[in-house]
Amino acid sequence: MIKQVYDWVDERLNITPMWRDIADHEVPEHVNPAHHFSAFVYCFGGLTFFITVIQILSVMFLTMYYVPDVINAYESVKYLQNEVAFGVIVRGMHHWGASLVIVMMFLHTLRVFFTGSYKHPRELNWVVGMLIFFVMLGLGFTGYLLPWDNTAYFATKVGVEIAATVPFIGGFIKHLLTGGEILGAQTLARFFAIHVFFLPGALLGLLGAHFVIIRRQGISGPL
Amino acid sequence: MSKKDISRRTFLNYMLMGTGGFLAAGMIVPMARFAVDPALKGDAGAGEMVPVTTVDTLTNEPQRFDFKVKTIDGWYKTESPMSAWVYKQGDEIIALSPICKHLGCTVQWNTEPSHPEQFFCPCHFGFYTKDGKNVPNTPPLKPLDVYALEVKDGKLYLGKPQPNPVGGA
Numbered sequence: 001m002i003k004q005v006y007d008w009v010d011e012r013l014n015i016t017p018m019w020r021d022i023a024d025h026e027v028p029e030h031v032n033p034a035h036h037f038s039a040f041v042y043c044f045g046g047l048t049f050f051i052t053v054i055q056i057l058s059v060m061f062l063t064m065y066y067v068p069d070v071i072n073a074y075e076s077v078k079y080l081q082n083e084v085a086f087g088v089i090v091r092g093m094h095h096w097g098a099s100l101v102i103v104m105m106f107l108h109t110l111r112v113f114f115t116g117s118y119k120h121p122r123e124l125n126w127v128v129g130m131l132i133f134f135v136m137l138g139l140g141f142t143g144y145l146l147p148w149d150n151t152a153y154f155a156t157k158v159g160v161e162i163a164a165t166v167p168f169i170g171g172f173i174k175h176l177l178t179g180g181e182i183l184g185a186q187t188l189a190r191f192f193a194i195h196v197f198f199l200p201g202a203l204l205g206l207l208g209a210h211f212v213i214i215r216r217q218g219i220s221g222p223l
Numbered sequence: 224m225s226k227k228d229i230s231r232r233t234f235l236n237y238m239l240m241g242t243g244g245f246l247a248a249g250m251i252v253p254m255a256r257f258a259v260d261p262a263l264k265g266d267a268g269a270g271e272m273v274p275v276t277t278v279d280t281l282t283n284e285p286q287r288f289d290f291k292v293k294t295i296d297g298w299y300k301t302e303s304p305m306s307a308w309v310y311k312q313g314d315e316i317i318a319l320s321p322i323c324k325h326l327g328c329t330v331q332w333n334t335e336p337s338h339p340e341q342f343f344c345p346c347h348f349g350f351y352t353k354d355g356k357n358v359p360n361t362p363p364l365k366p367l368d369v370y371a372l373e374v375k376d377g378k379l380y381l382g383k384p385q386p387n388p389v390g391g392a
Contacts, residue, residue, distance in 0.1 A: 086256045
């Protein structure tokens with residue numbers, strides 16, 4: 001049945017070559033943990049992506065209940081966590097996944113660094129990876145404010161004050177982040193927009209570039 | 224039954240798909256259950272009885288009374304405005320919900336000159352007789368709901384709207 005549907009589509013759109021191009025490629029022996037167990041370090045990038053997928057899925061569901069508003073934000077988080085079935089698990093996935101994605105990304109960066117994989121001709125992909133790193137940190141920073149509890153409020157206050165210490169343009173950056181005179185309603189709304197629209201959009205674009213480049217250039221050789 | 228040979232490749236494929244499916248389900252099922260939760264939660268229950276008016280203000284003519292009920296809408300607790308058309312039939316008090324059974328607009332008593340002494344819904348010209356029974360060949364298919372009511376110390380208390388016992392036309 002599935003085969004017939006696939007064949008029907010394939011006959012018209014010729015999708016098999018596309019599929020081959022994406023998924024069907026050699027994995028060199030030196031990056032395959034089945035050959036050398038120590039090659040598990042080459043899995044960190046894929047694991048980072050896997051957790052990113054979980055983050056995107058879980059946030060889609062969390063936004064079914066969450067509202068980015070100073071009156072209701074905390075109450076809606078409290079409600080979705082305590083009153084909705086599996087709320088504690090879905091929010092837990094996003095909460096712990098947020099930390100884990102930074103950890104995995106850091107391990108992936110260390111692997112790339114210590115295997116020298118960033119060297120010619122892969123410098124550009126290192127740069128794209130660094131951009132992904134900063135986008136991820138931005139996602140962590142903006143997402144941290146959204147529950148609108150004391151931790152969130154004061155962590156963001158400190159973050160904004162740090163940004164304000166930048167010479168000359170610090171005040172401008174502060175206002176750009178808070179969206180108003182104080183850290184309040186306008187800050188929460190724009191942090192939400194940045195967290196669920198702007199940065200994920202940038203992240204998906206950069207991830208696409210990251211993957212296209214690695215497929216084009218291939219995995220770097222053994223040590 | 225003759226045994227069909229399963230190749231090593233097929234067996235491994237099945238194992239991989241099974242394990243992968245199990246892991247994916249472990250991720251997706253909590254999220255899906257989380258999303259459908261409002262549809263699975265039952266109604267809140269009977270609800271409280273709210274004082275609306277004193278009994279001696281009621282007449283044979285339906286009068287509109289506005290009142291407020293506490294509603295809990297997820298994390299948002301508020302007082303929602305409600306109305307009832309209340310009249311007396313002999314000793315019996317009847318409190319009708321103004322919500323049209325066609326598509327949920329609000330009905331008024333005796334506002335359409337062509338159909339005097341009837342409840343009128345202006346959205347699609349639905350009509351109901353005084354007891355709430357829907358007039359045949361107008362859009363509504365069911366009679367107006369009646370409020371659960373009780374009288375205590377000369378005051379009328381209304382509860383939740385319930386299906387009208389007069390039955391549909």
